[in-house]
Amino acid sequence: MEFYNTYNNYLKQIFGGKVYKISLNAGFSCPNRDGTLSKKGCIYCNELSFSPSKKLGENLETQIKIGIERLNKRYKNIKYFLGYLQPNTNTYADVDTLYKIYTKILNHPKISGLIIGTRPDCIDKEKISMINELAQKYYISLELGLQSMHNKSLIWMNRGHLIDAFENAMKLVENTNIEIGVHVILGLPTETEEEMLENAKYINKFKKIKIVKIHNLHVVKNTPLEILYKQENVKILSLEEYAPLVVKFIGYLDKDKVIARIMGDSPKEYLIAPYWVLEKQKALKYIEETFKKLGIAQGSLL
């Protein structure tokens, strides 16, 4: 039994077969790193941990080729690949540059669509109108970093924007064909459990949000969070603490949302804590058991 709508099934319905993502680095920067907003970045962010095996500077074509070869070695008969602009802020350039990069990926014969990860304060009318044009022809998903609805948490994370930036972004995409995804973090030390669960109800308010990616706060090397963690100034949730939390969170999410991720992920060489995220299958099994134990499924607590 599935306790929530999975992204794999959702994409299978759209494309008619299993879909694989290829993480791509188009060399964008981020205003929260280049000094425009800050030089420190978000408290948890180490840009290298997104795709450590990728050599910066490899062109997109080479990255796609390597990504396809790697996936074809692991899985058989793959028909569909999506480009995933994951690291940094992938709308942080002028609209012509963005168009060139997006169409370069979308015009690749093996690529069936594009996922664009970005900050809510880095889109505007012109960019959205260009992305929407592409969305008439291709599968395009825009992933916005919501992380939390609570300003105190956004400040603690050094996001460099407050919740009004997210709400402005939602207004910009409201009447478009662009699929919208959001990232949210559970286990922030600034929030009570009730406040964490409020994030699910907040997401429900936006019918336009289709995809939800849930991360547990985890500590990556060479980040401000690593320093805080080592000074014992931040508590990181154990799997036993996280599982009932994420299960309840999903219990409060509308049934029409699709859940693309229910825990964080980090390459072993970058992870400081918690180690349980490295045993992904075991953790997912434990979370599944928790769904059963608590008798919760997506939307059942609403």
Ligand code: SF4
């Ligand atoms: S998490 Fe995203 S917005 Fe924050 S510093 Fe890293 S790339 Fe920039």
